[in-house]
Amino acid sequence: MTFKVYYQPDATKRPVRENTQSLYIEADSEAQALLLVEENTDYNIEFVEQLDDKALEYEKQNPNFKITKF
Template sequence: MTFKVYYQADKTKRPVRENTQSLYIEADSEAEALLMVEHNTDYNIEFVEQLDEKALAYEKQNPNFKLTTF
């Protein structure tokens, strides 16, 4: 399954919506996706969203779409 993870790059600052970034990751569950990002980055994770086929197809239209691997 593919997940979109919304995060802030700096845990020490308070979250600001305009600074939210995202990455895409393959995992078996939402919990696994969250753990993978937590263990491999210092990001302040805001939300993990599972993408269905239509949402994934839409996201892939973005030229900056890239699956993150750790």
């Protein structure tokens, strides 16, 4: 399954909506996706969203779309 993870790049600062970034990750569950990002980054994770087929096709239209591997 593919998940979109919304995060703040600096966990030491308070979250600001304009600084929210996202990455895409393959995982078996939402919990596993969250754990992978937590273990491999210092990001302040805001939200993890599972992408259905339609949403994934839409996201793939973005030229910056890339599956993150850890």
